[in-house]
Amino acid sequence: MAFTIKEASERLGCPAHTIRFYEKEGLLPYIKRDKNGNRLFEQDHLDWVRLMTCFRATGMKLSLLKEMVNLALDGDSTIPQRKAILNQYKEELFLRQNELAEALDAVNNKLSIYEDIEKGRIPSESQLLIKMEESE
């Protein structure tokens, strides 16, 4: 079963233009065409786009995705390199988890300061930026 670009777009929740762009960039090799030259997507292609979307959402660059595509096209002998890429990416994911945790801490801290100010527990002058205003 094959899908038109419109069907692919709907199933992926991703603009058709973006899918074409990915193909043009070499991220979607071996997309067949019908007699009119229209793209025919297989389920595998959709799965791969979904995986790319998942990786993209967490900061993987298109250039790295393309590297992985190229390695995959070179066969099983490149599996060690693909593993290395994924393991490195995994390290980045851990870094990002830490960054998120830090940002969450900072947000919660800021929110609790706002609460304190609202309840008159601390004067606003101890608040960042407002202090700057004072020193004006």
Next chain:
Amino acid sequence: MAFTIKEASERLGCPAHTIRFYEKEGLLPYIKRDKNGNRLFEQDHLDWVRLMTCFRATGMKLSLLKEMVNLALDGDSTIPQRKAILNQYKEELFLRQNELAEALDAVNNKLSIYEDIEKGRIPSESQLLIKMEESE
């Protein structure tokens, strides 16, 4: 105690050009100057840049940071709005945590598939992209 831009840059691990850029964008109001027109940074400014860096690393846009600066400059009456912004940002952080978790799952899954192939447990044809190659 005030710092030159070079000192600020060193302490923040952030290029001086970027700090100037932030000031130009209104993200660092009320930076004083010495008699030669050189910027003098207070500890508060460094703290705020650090917080911005933390928020930026997790996807907050400069335009939103600027909104928060502007609200802060308008005084305590804008605290509800600032809280609303931070609470919304917090929701985004949770979304990102989920995205990271999903990506980690996907990476681990892919890695285990590679292991299986390397150990001959499954044929490479079941592997994404390589299947595409086959259908060529």
Next chain:
DNA sequence: GCTTGCCTTAAAGCGTACTTTAAGGCTTAG
């Protein structure tokens, strides 16, 4: 006094990842 190294500004340039535009072709409904 002149070089070095910092500082200043304004403006242009860059990388990433799309997104939009323009120009045109096939197919199906009326």
Next chain:
DNA sequence: CTAAGCCTTAAAGTACGCTTTAAGGCAAGC
């Protein structure tokens, strides 16, 4: 037969966040 609605391509445009360039000023060391 013609208009709607999909498809195609190539190329230009956009948004964001810096980063680099250009042109020049002050200040300390030799």
